[in-house]
Each structure stands twice: as C-alpha cells, then as structure tokens.
Amino acid sequence: MPDSEPENGGSPDRALGMHRNITRRDFLNGMAIGAGGALASPWLAGLLAAQTPAPAPQDRPGYYPPTLTGMRGSHPGSFEVGHALRDGTFWEKAGKPVETGEEYDLVVVGGGMSGLASAYFYRKQAGPSSRILILDNHDDFGGHAKRNEFHLDGRMLLTNGGTVAIESPFPYSKQARGLLTELGIDPPALEKKYAGDSAFRGLGFGYFFDKETFGIERLVTNAPGGFYSRQGTSGEWAEFLARTPFPTQAQRDIARIQEARIDYMEGVPQEQKKARLSKMSYKDFLLHVVKAHPDVIPFYQTRTHGLYGIGIDAVPALDCWAIHFPGFQGMGLDRVPSKGLTFTALGEVTPQPEYHFHFPDGNASIARMLVRSLIPGSAPGNTAEDVVTAKVDYSRLDQADSPIRMRLNSTVVLARHLGDAASAKQVEIVYGRDQKAYTVRGKATVLACWNMVIPYLCPGLPAEQKEALHYGVKVPLVYTVVGLRNWTAFHKLGVRSVSCPGLYHSSMNLDQGPSMGEYKSTRSPDDPILVHMLRTPCQPGLSAREQQRAGHYELLATPFETFERNIRDQFARVLSEGGFDPARDVEAITVNRWPHGYAYEYNPLWDPDWPEGKRPCDIARRRFGRITIANSDAAAAAYTDQAIDQGYRAVQELLSS
Ligand SMILES: Cc1cc2nc3c(=O)[nH]c(=O)nc-3n(C[C@H](O)[C@H](O)[C@H](O)COP(=O)(O)OP(=O)(O)OC[C@H]3O[C@@H](n4cnc5c(N)ncnc54)[C@H](O)[C@@H]3O)c2cc1C
Incomplete structure (x- = not known):
C-alpha cells in the first residue's frame, strides 16, 4: 500500500x-x-511501414487483458481501423491483403456473446470437427461481457x-x-x-446534492427504499426530504409522487391512458400530468440512465411505469398487454424476471465458459464456480491444430462472396491485424458484429437492408x-x-x-x-x-x-x-x-409504429447468400439472451439453406 x-x-x-x-x-x-x-x-x-508481421499480441507471454486498467471497453487500438473504413480512408492505404490460405467452415465476425453462441450452436449441429474462426477487434473476447x-x-x-x-x-x-x-x-x-x-448489511442509499445543480452541497443518507422503488411508507419521504436542499413546494411534490395514490387521468379509459403515456416522456408526465414543480426534475432526471442510457426527458412514461417508477400508483394501470401500442424492449409488461444472477465478473463468466467449451485447454476447470478464478491462456486461442480458433485485435473490413451471392460457395473475409491486412475464406460467415458496421463490410448488400442496418444508434x-x-x-x-x-x-x-x-x-x-x-x-x-x-x-x-x-x-x-x-x-x-x-431499442417518442416484421431490425437481419447476421442489434434488444437467440437464428439460416 x-x-x-x-x-x-x-x-x-x-x-x-x-x-x-x-x-x-x-x-x-x-x-x-x-x-x-x-x-x-x-x-x-x-x-x-510494416515489412514483417509482428508476433500476434495474444500469443506473447503474459498477455492477459482482464487485468489491464485505464481506458478499457472500446480501448485505444480497437476502433481506429473501423473508423477509417467508415471514413473511406482504409482502402486508400491498406495495400493488397496477405493471403493466409486458411479455409474454414464458418467465419464468425465478432467475439461477443452472439458470436461465441453462433460458434457453439454451429459446432453442436454441424459436428465437432467443424472448422471455425472467430475474429474480434478488441484485445479480449466477450464483446460487452x-x-x-x-x-x-x-x-x-x-x-x-x-x-x-x-x-x-x-x-x-x-x-x-x-x-x-x-x-x-x-x-x-x-x-x-x-x-x-x-x-x-446495514448500509443504505444516499443522494448527493451538488451546489451547481441544487444550490447547496450535501450528502443525505438513509433514503427510503431503493432508487427505483416507490417503497417507503407515508411520512418516510417527508422526513428524508426535509434533510435535502429542496424548497418546500418541491418537497411536497416529491412526497406526492412517491406516495400518493392519485389518478392523474381520471375518467380516461385504460387503453387511452397507456397510449398517451407511451407517447410522452416521464419528464413531461411529471411536469404536465402530475403537475409537479420543475424543481423536482433534477431529482429524477438521471434515474433512467442505467437502464436506458438516457434521462427521463427521453424515456416514455409508460416504460417508467413498467419498471415501477413512482407517480402511477393511483392510476389503475393493469399489466395486461394492450394491442397496437409500441413500446421499447422493456415493454408494457415487465414480469419479475425468473431469476437475477450475476457472477463476480458479470456475464464475462458466460463468455469464458463458452470459450473454454469451444477451445479445450484454453482455461482449466469445468464448473460455473471454478471459471471465476480460472486464468485463460490466451496463447491457446488461435492454434492451427484446433478446429475452433479465435483471433483477437483483428478488425474485419470486408466480407464478400466469391461469385454471385445467390450461388457462391465461399465467402472471403479480410481483416486487419498487426499492421497488415489478411484474407481468410469460409464456406459461410455469421456477422455477429454491430449492425451499423455491416454495410461497410458488405458493400454488395441491397440498399434497403443497408439503410435498415444504419437505423439504430x-x-x-x-x-x-x-x-x-x-x-x-x-x-x-x-x-x-x-x-x-x-x-x-x-x-x-x-x-x-x-x-x-x-x-x-x-x-x-x-x-x-x-x-x-x-x-x-x-x-x-x-x-x-x-x-x-x-x-x-x-x-x-x-x-x-x-x-x-x-x-x-x-x-x-x-x-x-x-x-x-x-x-x-x-x-x-x-x-x-x-x-x-x-443495442438501439425502439422509442415510441420518436420512432414510427412499424407493422409486425417491418421494423428496421427485421429488414437488417435478412440472410444474404452465405452471410447471415447475428448480434443483439438484430433483435433491437440489449440483453444477453437476445444476443444468444440471434446467434442461434443466424446459424439455422445457414444450416438450413
Ligand atoms: C454496459 C453494458 C451493460 C449491460 N448489462 C447487461 C445485463 O446486465 N444483462 C443483459 O442481459 N445484457 C446486458 N447488456 C447487453 C448485453 O451485453 C448485450 O446485449 C450482449 O452482450 C451483446 O452481445 P453481442 O455479441 O450481440 O454484441 P457485442 O457484445 O457488442 O459483441 C460484438 C463484438 O463484435 C465486435 N466487432 C464489431 N465490428 C467488428 C469488426 N468489423 N471486426 C471484428 N469484430 C467486430 C465488437 O467489437 C464486439 O466485440 C449490457 C450491455 C452493456 C453495453
């Protein structure tokens, strides 16, 4: 120390x-x-500049990205090639790719949950000798996990x-x-x-009020319930709010939002209430339906950040009701799905999840278990418990004698059929790694990368599909x-x-x-x-x-x-x-x-109510010859199970064609 x-x-x-x-x-x-x-x-x-390729980083002694600190996630080195491709500068400089001569049954672009699941399902159905290459632009596998x-x-x-x-x-x-x-x-x-x-145990929740936003700097502890719940019996909120810097009117309004059972749309039929709530933000609901003082908004503004990545100004009130935000408790809304309404992926009905479990490293443990299964010898052990401390041997991930290989730090820049998409038997994949561009071939490929990248990788896609792939942000x-x-x-x-x-x-x-x-x-x-x-x-x-x-x-x-x-x-x-x-x-x-x-989830405040099967993600994920599309973007839903399901679908499309 x-x-x-x-x-x-x-x-x-x-x-x-x-x-x-x-x-x-x-x-x-x-x-x-x-x-x-x-x-x-x-x-x-x-x-x-490079004349000779450097040894692959993942094969170097001591390579173990999970322990790296500093700027991670989209770390330096992971996105520059992709952005050069987007900006149209990549091919000006890239020169002729090196032919590796490698041929695979399947090349998977993207080593996130969807790509790993695609490889898993493909091997399971096509057989254990299937030759598969997984390429990812990051220095570690797992994608977001x-x-x-x-x-x-x-x-x-x-x-x-x-x-x-x-x-x-x-x-x-x-x-x-x-x-x-x-x-x-x-x-x-x-x-x-x-x-x-x-x-x-015994530690609670607190709010920090900063002077720039609230005029007074103060940490107020012992907040009633959690941040999301409207728990707290009558009186608890008043006691808590009295310790905050809020003026009296805002204190009264917050206590009302949290505790009062008022139908703010009295007399409006259930379906119409929901329809209106789906088209207004939670902020507008608080200001114009609940008629709360504007001083209350900063208290709630960031409450949707974790789940939606945006504030209450941009999240529909109906979604906030669905995830049990306060203010709706007297409005008599039932949790039966209504026809004809569009919601974000959280939807109108959010049943309590059957389970909620997280490994100490989150769903990275699932990714590690997938890799351990796909590439035997890459990590010791065989249980959900022993994977937690298992050290992955990254030098085992890309061995020539392994049917399944994973190549990190490799950004795919092209996926094209060798011949006409309708009849081609092979797809050529070009990727950049170690300061060079390389070519491999596959009988098929699953693009388990991000939707907005795909039009750049596959210039031959139909225009309508490219437009749909670009839709989500x-x-x-x-x-x-x-x-x-x-x-x-x-x-x-x-x-x-x-x-x-x-x-x-x-x-x-x-x-x-x-x-x-x-x-x-x-x-x-x-x-x-x-x-x-x-x-x-x-x-x-x-x-x-x-x-x-x-x-x-x-x-x-x-x-x-x-x-x-x-x-x-x-x-x-x-x-x-x-x-x-x-x-x-x-x-x-x-x-x-x-x-x-x-993944971008459709937002009824701005997105149209598309008919069934006509959402951008439905069009974006269409099979293109020997190329299929996985990833959670293909479901327009940012969840692990959706990423896995999309991997499964993409593999079925290949194996059934
Ligand atoms: C911060 C955060 C927290 C989350 N928490 C949860 C949660 O608690 N529970 C839950 O169920 N879901 C959660 N999600 C959503 C979940 O992580 C994703 O839905 C899922 O992991 C996505 O997997 P994926 O394989 O579809 O995409 P990704 O994980 O994004 O993997 C795709 C991979 O493809 C790579 N790639 C892109 N372009 C190229 C290219 N040209 N060449 C090579 N590789 C490329 C990407 O860099 C990435 O590594 C969370 C997401 C985030 C971002």
Missing part, C-alpha cells in the same frame, strides 16, 4: 491525487475521431466491465437457457446458493470501476450506493460479487474494494438517437485524465465527511468506455 500524501495544501490536482502513479493507458485516446484522427492511427501508419480483474493489496477483486447479470424482461428462450444449462450454469440454483452473501455509456484501499468512509457514512444526479458520474455503488469457488469477495471495511460508477453522456433536449450519436463522439474525445480528475473530485465531495482522501485512497481506475453500448 503506498504511503499517504503528507498534506493537501497544493493545487487542487495535487489534493485530488492526480500526481499519484496509477496505471493510465490513455496515450492514444481521443485521437481517432474523423478522418484526420483515423489517418493518425498507429495501425494505419504501421500498415504502411468483459471481465475487470484487479489485484489490490494481494487480493483478487473482480467485476463486470460491461454486461452485469443473467436476467431479462423476456423469458430466456429454450435455446438460450439450453446453452446455459449445457455450459453448467443453473441461474436459479446459483442465485439461491449465493443470494444474501452481502458484506454491506447504439447507446453510449461508461462503467467506471475504481479500486479503493478500503471502504471505511462508506461504512462510516452508512451508505453503499449514492445517487449523484448532478455529478459527472450519476451513481456510485460499492461492488461486491458473490464469493464463489476459490473467489473471496471483500468482507471488512478495512479491505480493498471496487466501486462501480455510471456515466451516460446525455444531451437532454435532443432526441434519443441524437443524444446517442453526440454521446458517442463525446466519449471518444474525452481523455482518461478528464475522467480521472472528475472521479477523484466526485469521491472527495461525496465522501469527505467519512474521512475519504482521494490522494490516499484511490488505488486504480478502469474506465470501461462503451461508445457503442446497448
């Missing part, structure tokens, strides 16, 4: 600990926006860099549930076994993980989660996955811990798609240093009364940056 800072009397940066030597990997960050940035990319520079592995004070601490849990508003399909079962994952049994394993968001030397400040203040509606990250939560197998999560406040923080780069006032597009650019343009300064400042402001010192207590920072995060 490093020495504590002697004094904090220097510059604010010094007081925050900006000089502390934690790992930073932001040297390339922020440079790849637009053509100029793309041309400046070291990949393209290297492409021109990434593992963050910290080693602090001799302890391994795990968390999810992206995908958190096995849960979905939809029941898992036979195929998705079957895949989990075959891997050895029984979510209800695991949930039962590990539920209640919390070191945070993936949701940008950031999961920041901060390693702390201990959590005594949280303990002293009595909080495990703090909502910070006005700060850079809108929430901060002590992170504790279950102790599974050999993995032991933190127990004592004196132990090191990970804190999960959420940032969504929203721009209220714009449509959801416009906010998402702007957020994408903002994330790529923001250097790690800006994140770090804001993180340290936020910890100092929120936890100082608990004795927290950012210059002393912050040990490591990982910014999991997802400019292309959640």
